[in-house]
Amino acid sequence: MLKVLRCMALLAVSLAVTVHAEELSAIAKAKVSVEVEKAKSLAADPVIVKAVKEFNANKPAPLRGMTQTKWEALAATDSIVTGLASNAVAKFIKSHVDEMVSEAFISGADGTKVALLAKTTNWNHTGAAKFEDPMQGKTWQGSAEKDLSTDVLQLQIAVPVLDEGKSIGVLVIGLKVRDLASRHATAD
Secondary structure, three states: OHHHHHHHHHHHHHHHHHHHHHHHHHHOHHHHHHHHHHHHHHHOOHHHHHHHHHHHHOOOHHHHOOOHHHHHHOOOOOHHHHHHHHOHHHHHHHOOOOOOEEEEEEEEOOOEEEEEOOOOOOOEOOOOHHHHHHHOOOOEEOOOEEOOOOOOEEEEEEEEEEEOOEEEEEEEEEEEHHHHHOOOOOOO
16 A cells, blocks of 8 residues: 555655656746846856856866765865855855746866765766766756755756857756746746
């Protein structure tokens, strides 16, 4: 009986997510477009461009030997993580995002983190479309999925950080699907 109840609950959640995703496609396109434009504007801000240029020119010593394995082993309270979440560009990002944003981070030209709002699942996004497309000057948009680091159903967007028209890094922003799908949330 317990197995049947668990299966029914799983089915109900699956149906709810499916319906939610269908609503998203009809309701959220304009909101996502607005958020992409906001992200482009944020990524073009001199504060972010300067920070990415400085990072690319001289990555901070504690980050030079970072690997995915080492990153995964770090606690969210580790000084490396808190340093990335409290540096000047992270504070700048925090001051420019709203409650619709579930996560945000900036990667340098090598795919590693320059700044973040909270610890991400991955240290380096080289090879992933969310990194590679913006490094080619394109905007990228993912599918709605549950993010492992935030445990939130989100849709990620990524835009290039440009310096004189050349991609030098990437700004990735996770948008909460529930806020995108809400008929009451506004796109402004």
